[in-house]
């Protein structure tokens with residue numbers, strides 16, 4: 002028997018159609034992190050350092066002052082070619098400018114497309130979010146670690162840091178107020194699984210919107226934070242990030258932003274009919290809690306069931322994506338999961354144009370979130386080579402989807418999966434095997 006052939010029910014070799022190898026990327030792309038430097042009291046070893054090391058960059062290249070766990074620096078220095086060159090868009094695509102009612106803010110100086118870079122910069126400081134007492138300095142309060150970090154800044158960085166806004170006013174020492182107002186979560190870095198946070202000279206100037214048009218990510222190779230567009234931004238428009246209240250109701254968001262950042266949000270979601278917006282965010286929030294990431298059962302049933310409408314999955318996906326579009330809220334894991342399902346369904350239906358269209362959109366959003374296309378470019382380039390290409394079309398023409406341990410493929414047969422299930426036949430499994438993520 003040839004490779005790619007196997008016995009059908011009656012023992013006759015069946016014609017097999019091997020599927021393509023390109024995987025449809027699966028979400029979520031990155032964990033959400035809460036921007037805070039708040040400490041705990043556990044005993045862990047942290048130390049101060051400057052990255053990239055002085056001798057590895059040019060004299061004018063910015064450096065970041067860091068408070069890191071022991072062992073992290075070695076891991077970072079072991080990254081091949083570290084530090085990768087910091088390529089800053091020239092001329093700049095942003096401007097820091099006064100915004101009525103919101104202090105300073107950032108506006109675009111050119112039209113910016115989804116996924117495009119707006120700003121890249123080495124942070125002024127980076128620290129583990131949990132700033133714990135060191136073994137040999139057990140009595141030091143986490144705040145003192147932050148003080149020492151700030152005191153180590155060079156003259157220019159020190160001035161840049163103290164020029165940042167402090168929304169806490171005089172209720173705290175200035176440097177802790179600045180850190181609390183401006184820190185952004187940057188996830189984990191090599192050698193440390195906990196969350197880290199950064200304060201940036203430019204990106205920390207971006208104001209908040211509950212319908213943010215930009216988001217940031219940290220690239221360890223360049224040791225820089227990149228701010229990228231989540232929505233198309235027109236020249237002159239303000240660049241907004243989200244301070245971390247995406248899925249709450251309007252009232253909850255307002256309360257949080259007022260307490261933590263001392264302002265009343267007037268973004269479109271807070272100004273529009275809040276009931277409708279709250280309903281939509283509730284739908285998004287519910288979708289984010291249901292773990293459909295590893296559950297393709299509905300897709301699998303649809304692929305194999307000729308009686309189900311061709312557009313069943315498409316309708317469901319478009320309904321959810323319309324909600325994300327209406328709220329201008331592409332939060333993870335929701336967008337990744339629904340784009341994935343949508344593209345799989347279009348692939349299954351052999352709709353090349355729509356696969357390309359949605360895979361290209363997903364590539365742009367991925368660039369915004371994780372600074373690379375996450376595998377979507379390959380899908381957009383060659384839809385026919387994806388694993389899901391033609392699955393539904395084959396089912397419609399009487400080809401059954403069968404399982405084959407580490408792969409799955411089609412057999413051309415006379416009965417559809419329902420007939421086989423009804424007749425108790427065991428050789429045909431009517432679902433696509435679950436792939437572990």
Ligand SMILES: C[S@@+](CC[C@H](N)C(=O)[O-])C[C@H]1O[C@@H](n2cnc3c(N)ncnc32)[C@H](O)[C@@H]1O
Nearest residue numbers: 103104105166168182183205206208209262264
């Ligand atoms: C990280 S800073 C952003 C930059 C800040 N506007 C500045 O002048 O440097 C956060 C502070 O900006 C202000 N802010 C941010 N978003 C705002 C908004 N949508 N409306 C009004 N003020 C806002 C608040 O004072 C908040 O505490």
